[in-house]
Amino acid sequence: MAEGKKLGGAGLRGQVAGKTALSTVGVSGSGLTYRGYDVKDLAENCEFEEVAHLILKGALPTQAELDAYKTKLKGLRSLPQPLKEVLERIPADAHPMDVIRTGCSMLGNLEQEDTTVMGAFPTQEEAIDRMLACFPSIICYWYRFSHDGVRVEENTDDESIGAHFLHMLRGEKPNELHERVMNVSLILYAEHEFNASTFTARVCASTLSDIHSCITGAIGTLRGPLHGGANEAAMDMIEKFTSADHAEQEMMGMLERKEKIMGFGHAIYSTSDPRNAIIKEWSEKLAADVGDTVLYPVSVRCEEVMWREKKLFCNADFFHASAYHFMGIPTKLFTPIFVMSRLTGWAGHVMEQRADNRIIRPSAEYTGEDLRKVNPIAERG
């Protein structure tokens, strides 16, 4: 089981910045839990929509509740025409995280959350379900239009969000293995306490701003390579290695040059990220499925070298890189998939913050000049 590390120093490390009932991260003996359920248990036994229901509505659904929730989400997949027009104007070389950030923001203009009574938010759950249902459509609509000149059909009949995404991306329904891996992946990425992007969402929520602003800010924060962007950065690295031995040689050089190696280390976990073993197992299955003899052994060797040399372990992002690659997903869409999932955690935290709010406003230790007088401009320089 993953344990917490000794926390202190810069980056607000180790400081309790608020309360949550949504998840525990790195608590000794239980690596990661969502509302009291072990993430491993959830990944083995649930579909992503069940976990979304758990996070957003407070409990795992009954079969009837799950069926109704999936039917509701299926009915919310289509995009408003003005949003499609905006997506069609974004160039193919745009960063897909910027596309989903713009898409979320534009949706907030077209389908505004009701914030008329200060602090009431009567339509927040509707707005969240809508984003959950249509974020995959935003990503795929832009990707297929800008790369293939195709206006993708957003109203597929796929039962799950993961299958819906792959269907729009490829123009055909995914097989069972790929649908299952998408479910597992979306579950693993769904929630992680006060990580940087979630904290961004909570800070925004604490000003009583609207839900689309909270989520837009969180997307921008997840984009960075030290956070969600690490899955793409890890892929960019491992695809350059031609064999496990080559990977080891290059990694040793990077460590000697004190370069950061993406997909390794964690702000809270000390010896392992509990999500890694789960996605690694699925990556291995996918490698066997596609007959890979390079990328998976390369990834395993990277893991061995980092542990042997630095006692650094793979975080959730590292084996997601090879897993997504084996499913034929373009690297630049890896972090937007993270958004499709983490939206549930962000939104859960926004609702939790709103339910017991005080504006988040920490203090700073001043390191600047002592009090001084403004010189007349002619005397400066």
Ligand SMILES: CCC(=O)SCCNC(=O)CCNC(=O)[C@H](O)C(C)(C)COP(=O)(O)OP(=O)(O)OC[C@H]1O[C@@H](n2cnc3c(N)ncnc32)[C@H](O)[C@@H]1OP(=O)(O)O
């Ligand atoms: C799944 C979603 C996520 O957001 S998981 C994080 C994804 N990010 C990455 O994979 C980026 C690479 N990793 C990192 O930059 C850090 O490990 C992150 C995750 C930011 C945590 O930072 P922080 O808590 O400050 O690290 P730390 O105090 O444990 O660092 C201790 C010393 O080890 C080093 N270190 C850490 N990670 C790496 C790495 N990936 N490659 C090489 N070195 C690493 C640190 O630089 C630090 O070294 P030193 O003590 O300053 O000499």
Ligand SMILES: O=C([O-])CC(=O)C(=O)O
């Ligand atoms: O908790 C963190 O700092 C980063 C992380 O793993 C996540 O957001 O999933």
